[in-house]
Amino acid sequence: MILKIATYPNKILETPCEEVGFPVPDAVRQLIKNMLETVRDANGIGLAAPQVNKNLRIIVVNLEYAGIPAFALINPKVAWSSKKTTEMEEGCLSIPGVFGMVERPEKITFSGQDINGKIITARCGGILSKVVQHEIDHTNGILILEKIKKYTQGKELLKK
Template sequence: MVLPILTYPNEILRKPTKPVTFPLSKEIQKLSKDMIDTVRNADGIGLAAPQVGKSVKVIVINLEKNGVPLMALYNPKVVSRGFKKVDIEEGCLSIPKVFGLVKRPKKVVIEAQNAEGEKVRFSDDGWIARVAQHEIDHIDGILIIDLIKKYTQGEEIVSEWKKHKI
């Protein structure tokens, strides 16, 4: 089922999230399936639970077009960051029409759990690393508008929010 995607300044996007426990509840299993439907439907490359109104630590990464199997990760965190940082243009399904350069470590090590609760640990220095960092930021309440130094689109929208302290 495709869920509505919340957009900024919806306050749920800033709320702390709860860890997921195992075995997964029916509710979380359903949420993961719905998040996969939703990210595919939106043609997005990633989605985090707060974006569909749930304050839990669940993310999905949809890089099937790059040959990466679709991933649902539970309780994900960045456990190690490479020294080298790169500026890449990012957007966000929750902040339509806003794009800008975000500086992030190129290489990271991610730890998470899979649907069975098993520990998953991997390192990446490409798109998975980039999307995972963006989605993990979401479960920590951090948005690209906190990180963008140079906008490529929609700067006036963000200035308007900042002017009104949203």
């Protein structure tokens, strides 16, 4: 099922999310399935639960075009980040039409849990590192609007 995406300035986007307990209820399994379907349908590279109006620490990453199978991460955290930072142009499905340059650590080690509660941890760089950081920010109620140094497109759309 394709879910409705919450858009800025919806307050849920700026509210820190709740941890998910295990075993997860069927509703959470279904939510993750729906989030994967929704991010693909929207041609997005990542999606966090608050963007579909669920105040839960769940993200999905959809970088299949880059050869990375789509995956979900529950209770995700950045466990380590490189001192070196790089800038990348970012957008957000919840802030349609707005893009800007965001500076973030180049590499991170992220950790989290899969649907069965198994710990997943990986060190990564490149686009995967940036997407995971962007989505983890969502679970903490942080939008790219707080981080954009220079808008590249759509700044005029932000008037509340």
